[in-house]
Amino acid sequence: MIKQIPGGVYPTMITPFTEDNKIDYNAVEQLINWYSGKVDGIFAVCQSSEMFFLDFNERLELMRFIREKAPKDIAVIASGHVAEKLDDQIEEAKAFIDTGIDAYVFISNRFANADESDDVFLKNVDYVVSRIPEIALGIYECPYPYKRLMTPETLGKLAQGGQFTFLKDTCCDDAIIKEKIKAVEGTPMKIFNANSATLLKTLRDGASGFSGVMANFHPEIYSWLCKNFDKDPEKAEIVQNFLGFASLTERQIYPVNAKYYLSLEGLDITTVTRSKDYNMTKGERYEIQQLRESTNTFKSFMDIK
Numbered sequence: 001m002i003k004q005i006p007g008g009v010y011p012t013m014i015t016p017f018t019e020d021n022k023i024d025y026n027a028v029e030q031l032i033n034w035y036s037g038k039v040d041g042i043f044a045v046c047q048s049s050e051m052f053f054l055d056f057n058e059r060l061e062l063m064r065f066i067r068e069k070a071p072k073d074i075a076v077i078a079s080g081h082v083a084e085k086l087d088d089q090i091e092e093a094k095a096f097i098d099t100g101i102d103a104y105v106f107i108s109n110r111f112a113n114a115d116e117s118d119d120v121f122l123k124n125v126d127y128v129v130s131r132i133p134e135i136a137l138g139i140y141e142c143p144y145p146y147k148r149l150m151t152p153e154t155l156g157k158l159a160q161g162g163q164f165t166f167l168k169d170t171c172c173d174d175a176i177i178k179e180k181i182k183a184v185e186g187t188p189m190k191i192f193n194a195n196s197a198t199l200l201k202t203l204r205d206g207a208s209g210f211s212g213v214m215a216n217f218h219p220e221i222y223s224w225l226c227k228n229f230d231k232d233p234e235k236a237e238i239v240q241n242f243l244g245f246a247s248l249t250e251r252q253i254y255p256v257n258a259k260y261y262l263s264l265e266g267l268d269i270t271t272v273t274r275s276k277d278y279n280m281t282k283g284e285r286y287e288i289q290q291l292r293e294s295t296n297t298f299k300s301f302m303d304i305k
Helices: 025-035 056-069 086-097 118-129 152-160 174-183 199-205 219-228 233-251 256-264 282-302
Strands: 041-044 075-078 103-107 136-140 164-169 190-193
Touching: 025 056, 041 056, 056 075, 056 086, 086 103, 086 118, 103 164, 118 152, 152 164, 152 174, 164 174, 174 190, 174 199, 190 199, 199 219, 199 233, 219 233, 219 282, 233 282, 256 282
Parallel strands: 041 075, 075 103, 103 136, 136 164, 164 190
Antiparallel strands: none
């Protein structure tokens, strides 16, 4: 029986590191607790988690820890899908699925090269899926090492099998997302938008929620929008305008800025990353401080808990 994941907000979970560049499990647990009550699920061991900079054992240990520490009311989906050879992908997927995660998320660019067709993609997906345990599956249009977007037609073919239940969409185009939503009608597939600026439009078209980097800054505002966009449409427009503008923060150096923001929230977390060798300038730190103050003011003014 394939488990259905709930709609809502799924932050792309970052990985805290110690000053000597090891996974900081104390901070990981604090982050899980910070998410609790604000989100519906966690997308762990993804690009925001710097999964391409974690070795296999680190990815596996991190998945186990998150699954163990996450509250029961929060779904845990995870990827870690970085291997290039299909047989290696199968063995890694088996190990990751064995941690007890609710859904395993494939990276779309791992199944075909940029110059290969969707027929190759679908053939390789079938090869891998037929050789791993039955579990809810997802697809993530990860930008690295190249972005392979799902066409509505290809996504519809994946969804028809009933095992794929999650798409993290990164096309940033609400018209295309609307086509994808239509293509998976009548299947268990849920589409989660990663783009803040188009979120409200896609929710109105039938998207199931948000899964993006900005849920590491103010997930409770995203949660309000996902739950109330149709109940209070005028307020939803105001919330959308705030979220879209605030998402310019993504153009700063991420995930360094997210880790700094979380430190302002009281987490014992460093800004050490493996994917970026970067120290924030004083001006950049002021920008994040002001984002946090603006977030708190906006939540208070809009009565968002």
